[in-house]
Amino acid sequence: MTHRAYIGVGSNLGSPAENCARAINMLRGHPDCVLAASSSFYKTEPVGMEDQSWFVNAVVAVDTALEPLRLLRILLAIEKDMGRKRGEKWGPRLIDLDMLFYDDHIIRHPQLEIPHPEITRRKFVLAPLAEIAGEFIHPKEKKSISDLLRDTGDDKEVTVLTSSS
Numbered sequence: 001m002t003h004r005a006y007i008g009v010g011s012n013l014g015s016p017a018e019n020c021a022r023a024i025n026m027l028r029g030h031p032d033c034v035l036a037a038s039s040s041f042y043k044t045e046p047v048g049m050e051d052q053s054w055f056v057n058a059v060v061a062v063d064t065a066l067e068p069l070r071l072l073r074i075l076l077a078i079e080k081d082m083g084r085k086r087g088e089k090w091g092p093r094l095i096d097l098d099m100l101f102y103d104d105h106i107i108r109h110p111q112l113e114i115p116h117p118e119i120t121r122r123k124f125v126l127a128p129l130a131e132i133a134g135e136f137i138h139p140k141e142k143k144s145i146s147d148l149l150r151d152t153g154d155d156k157e158v159t160v161l162t163s164s165s
Helices: 016-028 068-081 123-133 145-151
Strands: 003-011 033-038 041-044 055-064 096-102 107-109 112-114 158-162
Touching (some): 003 016, 016 033, 016 055, 016 068, 041 123, 055 123, 068 096, 068 107, 068 112, 096 123, 123 158
Antiparallel strands (some): 003 096, 033 055, 041 055, 041 158, 107 112
């Protein structure tokens, strides 16, 4: 059975756009993942720890037969292969891959919470996600991604950097 997962991609160290593109290509090259869609890259203002470089963010849709925890291990392996070192929450990062949704499942596991708990408050996630899955219904909020983006109170700057087309 094939599942659709939405993955948030972000970076603000080194060459952020190149880091995001490399991570997406690594995901695309994985034999158990089919890249179904990729958003534009967005230049985004930092959240949480604001005294750092701006981020580049994107969202990709991946079709996979992998179960959620196995997919998570692949995302963590890509981060590690790219040289990510885990630091402080909301701090600078070479690459960040977050599983946002896995079909319409609700998962609470010590290693993984789906939907990602911060989605509804994060314009830097909602804007690229709305570009590729605006009509997707958040399984807890029961609202479309486009509606969540419209209703978010997040006033951080999020600007299209490159078009996906």
